[in-house]
Amino acid sequence: MHGVQVSARLRARRLAEFTEVRLLISHPMETGRRVEAGSGALVPADYIERLILRLDGRIVADCRLGTGIAADPSFTFRLKAGAPGERVAASWRDTQGREGELSAVIE
């Protein structure tokens, strides 16, 4: 199942009208309301609460997320700007204080 290790994939492609940015993060997105089978204990909340997308260093989307986001979240953004070769970066932080960052060159 999910460990502490958080892995992710980021892909950005320039299409005719926009740059499509697809981000997948491996994360349990624990709500803090789930009861563990067996022990009956509440599993502590552990979800990504902030996600920032940048294009060549400038912020293009700043997201606040809650427990309504599915486990192993996937996000697709569309940018007006962005040319092949430019770099897109995603940074995120979860409620346990873990941080992740990933960047990709626009194809």
Next chain:
Amino acid sequence: MTRRQWLKLLASLPWLGVGGRLWAATPFEEAWNALLGGARAELSDDIRLELPELAEDGAQVPLTLSVAREDVEALFVLAEMNPVSLVAGVELAADALPYLAARVRLNGNGVVWVVARCRAGWFYARREARVARGGACG
């Protein structure tokens, strides 16, 4: 990014419109009022919200939204059946199109709302969602 860089980045962002109360487990009406802060929102055909007719698994529901307006500043998704109604809030820079696709949790049947904060005011769209297997937010 280092922790220090993160904190610096976060401190540099004035995140308007969303206070901590919004993320608490409150009835939908309270979340809605906290989000809009007394402003009126207008139903808009410019907002397109796509959800499956019947989602098999409430824990993984694909949602796509887009707005056919040029002045969108932020997008919010609310699910009135969830313990915490606000699912996501996204502040968009001018370089981003008002579009988002994500997988969400829907805790049963109910209405999903998209609210767009635009320069001209607040606009919304709503859609009934049906979920074969709910209880996804527990």
